[in-house]
Amino acid sequence: MSDEPNNLAADTNGNIDEKIKLEEDELAPVPGDPIVPKEEEDQNQDIDIDKEAKGLKVEALRVLCDTKKRDEIAALALSEHGLVNDEIRKRAWPILLGYDSSVIKTELEDAKVKLEDDKIILQDYLGRVPYTDLPSHRDEEQVALDVNRSFVYYPSGLTSEEMDAQKQELQDLIVEVLRRHPILCYFQGFHDICQVILLVLGPKLAPLAVEYMSLLRVRDFMLPALGPALWHLKLLHPILFAADEKLCRHLSTTQPFFALAATLTLYAHDIQAYGDIARLFDAFLAESPIFPIYFFATIVMSRQEELFDIPDTEPEMLHSILCKLPKPLDLEGLISKAIDLQSSHPPHTLGVWSKVPSSSVLKTYRSPVRSSGSVVKKNVKRDLLRGEALFKKQASQLSREQFKTQVITNLHTHKSMIGWTVLAGVSAIALGYYLGKRGLDTKSVWQALAVNF
Structure with missing residues (x-):
């Protein structure tokens, strides 16, 4: 007698339920068919769901592009998968930028x-x-x-x-x-x-x-x-x-x-x-x-x-x-x-x-x-x-x-020369003010300085 477990249902007389047997035979792997791991089955289901979600998103985006609803398009562009494909992008990108490409195309x-x-x-x-x-x-x-x-x-x-x-x-x-x-x-x-x-x-x-x-x-x-x-x-x-x-x-x-x-x-x-x-x-x-x-x-x-x-x-x-x-x-x-x-x-x-x-x-x-129509242009x-x-x-x-x-750079580069020039100018003004206050002839003083220096 085989030691393998028998999962088939049987009545009190030991007869196997043929209906259940047929159902289990249908589920059993057929010799020669590839065995798909459970993880891959789950992945394929995720792909199908993802594909369906993208399809629904594309339809929603088409409607929004028809009505030029920029904010709603932007919200979907920021959500998962963005604008999905180039067909939608061709219509949506101009709207996101600020104009209606359909008028231009016409x-x-x-x-x-x-x-x-x-x-x-x-x-x-x-x-x-x-x-x-x-x-x-x-x-x-x-x-x-x-x-x-x-x-x-x-x-x-x-x-x-x-x-x-x-x-x-x-x-x-x-x-x-x-x-x-x-x-x-x-x-x-x-x-x-x-x-x-x-x-x-x-x-x-x-x-x-x-x-x-x-x-x-x-x-x-x-x-x-x-x-x-x-x-x-x-x-x-x-x-x-x-x-x-x-x-x-x-x-x-x-x-x-x-x-x-x-x-x-x-x-x-x-x-x-x-x-x-x-x-x-x-x-x-x-x-x-x-x-x-x-x-x-x-x-x-x-x-x-x-x-x-x-x-x-x-x-x-x-x-x-x-x-x-x-x-x-x-x-x-x-x-x-x-x-x-x-x-x-x-x-x-x-x-x-x-x-x-x-x-x-x-x-x-x-x-x-x-904006739409003639306003776009x-x-x-x-x-x-x-x-x-x-x-x-x-x-x-x-x-x-x-x-x-550039001015600041030049000031830093030539600060010593500029410093002496500014000092000389300030000194000249101060000397002129001092002489003027005392009633002296500033012109003759400057001429004397010019001769001696």
Whole structure:
């Protein structure tokens, strides 16, 4: 008799219930079929639930994009999985930036033309002449060099001809924006930002998005000097001090330049997966321009254990570690924690906030308001003009600060000579006053001094 347990139900006479036997036979593994571990079954169920949740989110986002509800779109962009896919991003990113791309797209498809001096001129969505008719920008050579080094990590699988075409589109995109706004100064890494926008929106819709980014979100990085960009970095230590004083003190021997490359390019230079950088842009466009700094602070705080293992007497080592983003990045977790960090320690509570220039994008950014129809074009022109006006204000302020710094530097450099000159001048005034009070002829005294000396 077999010792194997028999789980089949039997009646009092020992007869097996055939119905139960058939049910158990159906559940039994068939020889040759793969055996799926329980953990994998659970994982597959999670994937199905995740897929269903994403599908529902996409449907909700489509409705919100139809009704141009910017705040609701922003809230979903900050939640898990962001805007989910590029189909939604193509509609949502312009709304997050502050305009309605559907109006722009319609005008582009209509191929609007203008007759001028018997010549037909193709105009863009704002009635402007083609950028190719505008003067070259001073930075176009550097743009060409950087574009040639673009698309390193994504998209993959392109032929050499397709890659060349992609690079040409990126070159055209950056040059168009610079020629339309010649006051802008190109910076190395700007092409990384433009690359992401181009891949999501395509060559027709990307130019206006990059104009908005340049003038209203990364304007501090496109000025003639680095000073305005450094204000973003100067907020990093105060944020860390407010959230984790011990960690901040441990890093006090380092300057925040380790965050420059990441924040300057909105992390597009450092993140190598297209899906990840597109997801991160969802959050950045939904938030204000200060959010990338809170995001970096969150990354630093997530590396506490690693950083505390390095003595604070080795700032070079700490700098080297912080320059590189950890891999892999838990994007969803970091975005969520950065939102909480910004909520717990908002910019105005930081001691250094009052010193940030009033014309910086950190302070001038306004969350876009909902607009549609014919109002959109008017608002687009207004927004771009406002961005240019703020740029000029910043450039003027920057010029004054540079002049002031130069004067102070010259004073320190030539302080001994200046000291003797000032002393001689004051002495001459004092002597003249003394002689005058006593009724002496100051002119004859000065002549005598001139003869003898």
